[in-house]
Amino acid sequence: MTEGNSVIIVTGGSGLVGQAIKAVIEEENRQETPHSKNETWIFCGSKDGDLRDKAQTDALFEKYKPTHVIHLAAMVGGLFHNMAHNLDFFRENMAINDNVLNASYRNKVKKVVSCLSTCIFPDKTTYPIDETMVHNGPPHTSNYGYSYAKRMIDVLNRGYHEMHGCTFTSVIPCNVFGPHDNFSLESSHVIPALIRRMDDAMQKGETTFTVMGSGKPLRQFIYSLDLARLFVWVLRNYDSVEPIILSVDESDEVTISTVAEMIKKAHSFPGEIVYDTAKADGQYKKTASNNKLRSLYKDFKFTPFEQAIHDTVAWFKQNREHART
Incomplete structure (x- = not known):
């Protein structure tokens, strides 16, 4: 990141990842790190403007005049919600992404880091998947609308770089979970859904x-x-337009049944877990390689999975009344 004062907008700032970034930045501010003196962070949610609307997006950029953007805002949902609304997921996310990146270009934003997803990778592929394989074939049919819209961020990033020299890049996380997740029964992902239902x-x-x-x-x-x-590390240190996968190691891959058992332990649920095999499983696996991340940030340490599950369940129990349910 360049020297001097920076203004960083986080779109989707009220969501799962936005709130986690906010917690990390607040901790830096408490420690008075060198970055905390030079950075102003603004976390924007849907109440600050509808990013599907170009005029509202432009007004947000005019108001805050960001030098950097972390773009998290998206229409998101779990397997069954995606299967029922593929067109909506495509159109709404295409509008959001086009508006945010175009506003970033016109406002001379120095760097944009957008959030993709491992579900964008081809359904039929070899494993582990890596950053070079994003466009190698159709994504899984269950969420093709969301997946294609996310892929188009990579296309836009390359286009803005080729035509205008913009440093617009993207990260590809594996499945994310934690405090401030969406715990609704209709549209949540697997971990928050299991936590809430249990x-x-x-x-x-x-x-x-x-x-x-x-x-x-x-x-x-x-x-x-x-x-x-x-x-935050990518924003400050990674300057390639090529995507980078942000994932735990391949050896940390777990079955959904293992996840369910860990949530059972964290909840102290005394009953038995049974499996409804008549329901769809979705993609069997989508193992991602984090070799690129490990080569650039060798000493990063991930929170042990069981500890993270325990902390997320504890957060949900303490915050159920105002969690997204």
Whole structure:
């Protein structure tokens, strides 16, 4: 990042990753790090402007005059929500991304770091997937709308770099979870959905807990606070337009059934977990290589998965009344 005072806007700042970045920055401010003296961070949520609307996006940039942008805002949802709304996911995310990157270009923003997802990778591919494979074939049919819209950020980044020399880049996290997640039953991802539903089951005194699907699919999960630290590192240190995968190691991949058992332990749920194999599993695996990250940031330490699950369950129990449910 360049020297001097920087103004950093975080779009989607009220969400899971935005709130984690906010926590990391607040900790830096408490420690009075050199960065804290030179950076002003602004966390914008949907109440600050509808980024699907060009005029509202332009007004946000005019108001804050950012020098840097972390672009997290997106229409997001879990497997079943995606399957039912692929067109909506494509159109709304395309509008958001085009408006934010165009406003960044016109306002001479020095750097934009946008957030992609491992679900953008081809459905039929070899593993582990890496940054060179994003456009090598169609994504999984269950969430093609969201996936193609996210891929187009990479296309826009390259276009702005080629035509205008912009430093617009992107990160590709594996599955993110943590405090401030979306715990709604209709549109949440697997970990917050299981945490919420198991809490519901305990409150009702149920003796069994049903997981949709076989529990066999494999996933890599990254704790939101770990991802936040890596996002800040990318903003300050990574200047390539090429995407970079932000993921735990391949050896940290776990089955959904392992996740369910860890959540059961964190909740102290006394009942039995059963699997509804009539429900869709989605993609069996999407193992990502973090070799590029490890080569550039060798000593980064991830929070142990079980500890991160425990802390997330504890946060949900303490904040259930005002969590996104």
